[in-house]
Ligand SMILES: [Zn+2]
C-alpha cells in the first residue's frame with residue numbers, strides 16, 4: 143500500500159458522496175466546500191451515549207453532568223456542525239476528546255477543539271505521528287496535539303460511567319485505542335473495525351498489521367455480549383455477531399495467506415487465489431480484495447510486534 147493511498151484514504155471514505163478524491167493542491171476554501179453538504183446525523187445508543195455519522199470516522203459522544211466527551215472528530219470544516227449536533231442531543235459543550243488513532247478523518251477537528259479548550263487524549267504514538275507528519279501529511283499544529291497520552295490505556299470516570307480506553311498493538315496503525323463504556327455497554331473500535339463498507343484498511347506505513355486487527359477483534363469479543371452496541375470506525379452500527387463475522391473473515395484470510403506463503407507463493411500468486419473473494423462484494427469499497435491481500439501478505443512478512451516504536 144503506497145503512502146499516497148493512506149493520504150487520500152480519508153477522502154475516499156466519503157464514497158457515498160461525490161465530494162471525494164484528490165485533496166492535493168486544494169485551497170482551504172475548496173476543502174471547506176467539499177464538506178458544505180455533509181450532514182451530521184446522531185443516533186442515540188444508551189442513556190448519555192450517542193454516535194454521530196458524517197464524513198470520516200464515526201464519532202462517539204458521552205454526555206451528562208460531568209461534561210461531554212467526544213471520541214474522534216472527523217474533519218476541521220465539520221467542527222461547527224459536530225458541535226451543533228452535540229448541542230441537539232441536549233449535551234453541554236465538548237470538554238474532552240479521545241482520538242482512536244492519528245488519521246486525518248479522525249483527528250481533523252483537533253486543532254479547532256484544542257483551541258476552544260478541549261482536553262485531548264490519545265495513545266503516545268498518535269501524538270508522535272501528528273508531530274512528525276509524513277511526506278504528504280504536514281505536521282499538526284500544537285493546538286491539535288493530545289496533551290495527555292498513554293501507553294496501555296486510561297480510564298475516565300465521568301457521567302456515572304467508567305469509560306475504559308485501551309490501546310491495541312499494531313492493528314490498523316500502531317496507535318489504535320478502543321473505548322468501552324462499561325455501564326452503557328457501548329464500545330468504539332475506531333478503524334480496527336470496518337463494518338460492511340469496505341475490506342479492512344491496514345496502514346502498514348503507520349505500523350499497522352493484519353495480525354493486530356485479528357487480535358483486537360478477538361480481544362473485543364471477550365469483552366462484549368449480545369447487547370453491546372459496537373461503533374465501527376466506518377460503516378453502520380454493529381453488534382457481536384457482526385464483529386464475529388469480521389473476526390472469522392480476518393482469521394480465514396490470514397490463515398490462507400500464511401499457508402500459501404509457507405509454500406513459497408509470491409504475492410501475485412496469492413492474489414490470484416483470491417482468498418478474500420467471499421467478502422470482496424462491494425464494488426465501491428475503498429479496499430478491494432487485491433489490496434487487502436497485499437496488506438495481509440506484507441503484514442505476515444513482519445516479525446510479530448517488531449515495531450514497538452514508530453521510528
Ligand atoms: Zn478512518
Ligand SMILES: [Zn+2]
Nearest residue numbers: 243245314333
Ligand atoms: Zn484510519
